[in-house]
Amino acid sequence: MFTGIIETIGKVISIQKEGSNIHYTIHSSISNQLKIDQSVAHNGVCLTVVALDENTHTVTAVDETLRKTNLKTLSEGQIVNLERCMIANDRLDGHIVQGHVDQTATCTGKETLDGSWIFDFEYDASLGNITVEKGSICINGVSLTCFKSGDNHFSVTIIPYTMEHTNFHELNTGDEVNLEFDIIGKYVSKLLNKG
Structure with missing residues (x-):
């Protein structure tokens, strides 16, 4: 669950295709605070962190996600909006957002x-x-x-x-x-x- 209040932006530094999936490596100010298996919204798309390195994290988008979102148009050097999932005891400053792009x-x-x-x-x-x-x-x-x-x-x-x-x-x-x-x-x- 997210709020739609962007924490920071990240820069796409690597895009790797594997079968019908795409792995995006993002450099951001919050990457070093993330954990493997954590959900993070990237341009509003809820993706799971699959790898970490110093100030980067990697997420994977599957075919269904790529077909329904603009992630398929990302290129290296572009920026994405980032938001970690909502903390249950915090204010809901935006609105209820699931990270599931329609x-x-x-x-x-x-x-x-x-x-x-x-x-x-x-x-x-x-x-x-x-x-x-x-x-x-x-x-x-x-x-x-x-x-x-x-x-x-x-x-x-x-x-x-x-x-x-x-x-x-x-x-x-x-x-x-x-x-x-x-x-x-x-x-x-x-x-x-x-x-």
Whole structure:
């Protein structure tokens, strides 16, 4: 379980393909605090730490994960948003995030305002996921609030702190992002569509 509050960013330093799996080695400020078998969200994708070295950790993405997320587009030198799992007795500053990406979206617009940025996203609505006005969405692991919510699109506002401390500062129009829709909204939608 995660909160969508990014702890730090990490840099991809190695990508190794093995069968249909890909092993990513990440250099970050929290890598030396991790343990083998620990869950860490990478761009919102919950992955298990399989190897450690000084200031790096390695995780493995299987075919199912690669097909549903933007991890397949990562290259050496790119940065990823990192969050360790939530501590049960801590504040839930973002929203309930499982680290299970539902689908990807495309950034369709980026507007610089006086002190913030608006990003627009479009996704395939045929998969049954929805956003609601002022509802929660997790983009590349970042807990955010939707507005201009439509059938297959929505917008978010990014404050300077988030822009500087996540990979949003590298995000441009046309880029693919990971989306995890609100878990409570998914359950309500499923219950309403039953029968």
